[in-house]
Amino acid sequence: MAKLRYAEALNQALREEMQRDPSVFLFGEDIARYGGVFKVTRGLMDEFGEGRVRDTPISEQTLAAMAVTAAMTGTRPILEIMYADFMPLVLDALINQASIYEYLWNDVSMPFVLRTQGGGGAGAGAQHSKSLDSLVAHIPGLKVVAPVTPADAKGLLKTAIRDSQPVIFLEHKLLYNLRDDVPDDPDFTVEIGKARTVCEGADISIFATSRMVLESHKAAELLAADGISAEVIDLRSLRPLDLSAIKTSIAKTHHAVVVNEGWRFCGYAAELSATIMDHAFDDLDGPVARVTLPDMPVPYSEPLEMAVLPNAAKIADAARATLR
Amino acid sequence: MAKLRYAEALNQALREEMQRDPSVFLFGEDIARYGGVFKVTRGLMDEFGEGRVRDTPISEQTLAAMAVTAAMTGTRPILEIMYADFMPLVLDALINQASIYEYLWNDVSMPFVLRTQGGGGAGAGAQHSKSLDSLVAHIPGLKVVAPVTPADAKGLLKTAIRDSQPVIFLEHKLLYNLRDDVPDDPDFTVEIGKARTVCEGADISIFATSRMVLESHKAAELLAADGISAEVIDLRSLRPLDLSAIKTSIAKTHHAVVVNEGWRFCGYAAELSATIMDHAFDDLDGPVARVTLPDMPVPYSEPLEMAVLPNAAKIADAARATLR
Amino acid sequence: MKNSPSTTERIEMHRKMVLVRRLEERLGELHKAGKTRGPIHRCDGQEAVGVGATAMLATSDYVTSTHRGHAHYVGKGLGVHGIAAEILGRETGYCGGRAGHMLIGEKASGVIGGNAIVGASIPAATGMALSIQVRGGSDVAMCFFGDGAAQTGICHESMNIAALWKLPVVFVLEHNQYGLTVHHSVQSPVADLSIRGAGYAIPSEIVDGNDAVAVYRAVATAVERARRGEGPSLVEAKTYRMQGFSTSDMGGYQGEEDLAAWAARDPIKVSFASLVDAVGQERLEQVEQEAVAEVDAAIEAALEAPLPTFAVFEKTAPYAESF
């Protein structure tokens, strides 16, 4: 067990899987010589060569389409898209290509991973701060994960690389420097589709994704001060959802808050609310509260950005409101 | 009042608005000389010339980005995207461009309309049959409408063209030949953001979009045979939603089914379910039922396609289940 | 001449062109009789491109196709029975009726596959070429795409990447003069699109797309270059679309004179004339009759084959959450 930064944990997962399987290769903008703008791919070109770790032109749409067909023909590509804000550019490859072939054609699988990072809080402005989770979570045939801890970052990335379906791997720019224990075992993996209980509680369930798990954890502390016992669940896998974890928690608390950093309308939090409606309506004693970014662009200036991002205080307020 | 086909009603709206306002112009693939593959733009190039009605190269991504900036600089562009399946190609223009500038910059408005058509039932296969409503409905700063009747097609298109915000105008390939009364009055418009009650009912509310309104209407007839009185509401405007129509109906029926032809997970129906959770939880006597396409590609062969598309029988079943 | 097809290969190309032609004609009839569903995109008059360009490929090479793929499918080795059945939505089709004619894929034959997003065949083949290069193989990937598709952004991006990395891909631009209903002059300011190859330092050539032998020669040179690791080539095959865009096209925008001029240069006629001295009229006619009979049998079989029934089975497994 070593203490690693989140970015280092990802790097370790990539290195181990590339050592294990020669069909794994990486491509993306500035990932090879420079090692990635968030330093996740550092040192890998030196170790594995320019053939398996490739800097690319700025051509996201084509790169994603190439990942799909390279994956169908004997390799396991891992594509880095520098910012989640650029995901619109790869959606044709995901929606009209990756999503359809396992159903249409015989004997095809698509073991590729698309890594990207999103989220606000860094003063990067309206085109570099978004969480567009629902756009990818909407696509059938894809898995979508969003680890929060360094250990999950490593374990989920390894599982994603070994999966035979496309996996969209969502990181967050404010998580890369988070340091924590990470198992050294090269066979350490984390199953996709299983949520993680961050803290147990009896009064309300808070289901959160990505960095919002950390804010939810802080919210649970704020609530504890009011005598409210909140259970925080890190969904980890946005698709498929861990339905049983969701149902079990609500059966206990009868109240829920769902938290996602993306926009509200048709956002990922809407699916969580609707899922709870579908599967746990009878256990609910109050409406599920949604905490999200308001439906507007992420502003640049710090006080504006901080005012619109969801945070612990807003989550705690939502919890109090739905318990009232 | 003339009886017009849905496609003709759209054509009339375009013609009237182009006559009224010289800054309105049309562009898109095969829309000028040929008049559009669904014949919506027939005769307009002859009337308004090649400058205002333009055939374009197959370059959706750029065309949409051009609509955004043309709209910011003194014209009212109307872009036709031939199939909703191609909307992924225009999402960067909508998400990273159109959505942000009214907030970021002073004195800009973006009066453009993007028309497209989606939906299954025509044997067009996995890349030409989708409803991707939630992708566009997720975007702040945009309006999204989906008329079902020829009169609404005309009235909403005219309102959309006159609006100062971008409007995504969703048509359906199986609606173009629908014939019905359409007001001749060139000042006839339909307000964006107002739902339409298709039939009143006391036991359950069915909220539907686009062609699913017709299926829901049939479902109401099936349910009536069982002694269940269903109220069918055509949302017409997917964003903004007519919250008051939704709340009023549920306050009366205490049960709801939401119907959308797109995928289920993170789909538009999820937002409807979550909206009802937010605004009408206390009025609900049962969970909101979602009826959608299953999360898979639309198959080509008729029996397969018909098996997966949502229809009146499935809607009626969902209504019965939630009333049970 | 270098990279010329053998007489045996030329007879085989002739046979395949007739297979495709008969398939197109039968589909046209079935459409008129109301026995098809959804649009069908015929390629009659363009058979020499798809058949000529694939004739030198191995099974392990990859081909990506478009919405107008019948000649590509047959050229790369798919059988007309499975194609006809798929187009008619039958359980016996290559994809069990799930795909339809624009999206036929058959991995075992290297056809992966049809693609109805215009331009998408181009990065698809480029990605396969990347896979080949990463694995260290000597296969090639070939994409077909139209003059309309050449205007898409992914065409530019793919050519740039392919040339930069010297990927083993062959770009076959099937220039049939039309996008959907619009003439190429309404889609691009340059008539010869292969001029764009220079922008990526990609060797480019224009060939007579109605002459299967000419197509074969140019493409074979490109395939060899790709196999040698020297990177992509662009072959622009000039041809003409003799039918409407699809069965839903109302037509009326193609000039009678153009149609007549191109009909005179029908690829099957061109092929027949160039082979008849060496092979003899009798042999060629026999080849043609057998091809016609094969297609007719395929169509009859398809019409009698069962339609699929929807079931949750292995093909829906990746979408398991729905069921």
Add this chain to the structure above:
Amino acid sequence: MKNSPSTTERIEMHRKMVLVRRLEERLGELHKAGKTRGPIHRCDGQEAVGVGATAMLATSDYVTSTHRGHAHYVGKGLGVHGIAAEILGRETGYCGGRAGHMLIGEKASGVIGGNAIVGASIPAATGMALSIQVRGGSDVAMCFFGDGAAQTGICHESMNIAALWKLPVVFVLEHNQYGLTVHHSVQSPVADLSIRGAGYAIPSEIVDGNDAVAVYRAVATAVERARRGEGPSLVEAKTYRMQGFSTSDMGGYQGEEDLAAWAARDPIKVSFASLVDAVGQERLEQVEQEAVAEVDAAIEAALEAPLPTFAVFEKTAPYAESF
């Protein structure tokens, strides 16, 4: 020489280059002192492109910019006070702190505007040119974009459409040798990207991007052509990025020799040397000092200006559902 700037214009270009240079230097210092937030993309060493290319434009002409837009902003007439304040996130910035330095837009000046999606400046200007053409105006739209952006699909699509419709747009390719951290040779197989203009029949020219006068001449010719309704032109300005990609760049990949060679050809030095005989050293130094003082005052004012507070007001109205 045709389309040469007057001496007055050349002094004005000199002044603006110094404004930009000082701005870049001060931002560098502020970053080191921890007084900036978010990445800042400096363009020192490249000022001649943005300033030279915009010097002949009218206020009603449009310019679209990139993530590296300071020289474009100043060239097109924005004031350093509003720019500095926006970069420092102040209420007094051009966009009240909502936009940040990559996204400054000011419609009244025709700067609409910065764009941090690589390549997006290109269709943006093309769309404005379409608007001009539909309205029957004689303005032009100009886009700046980098050597990295030239590899995006929308670059291809935009050039094709602009040439096809003869839109009044000028494509200014600012070739500073690097994408983000990668050398252009890792992004494209051709060193001179203007070769691609031929693929659209777009007149194209390479100019010394460190010589504002050379940039001016080439661009002025392109602007005239556009105003005459003859369509787009492509000007490839060769320059060099003297700083890291942005303030977050760890550097280390740019060659010392290259840096030294380009430093010797610093655009402000080039401009000074070419003006000093005609204008005199004293006058030029005075212009420079005034520019430096103007920037310093702008920075001080910005640092003292209030930060904005979030409110639901007219700018959030289009997003009203949230509030």
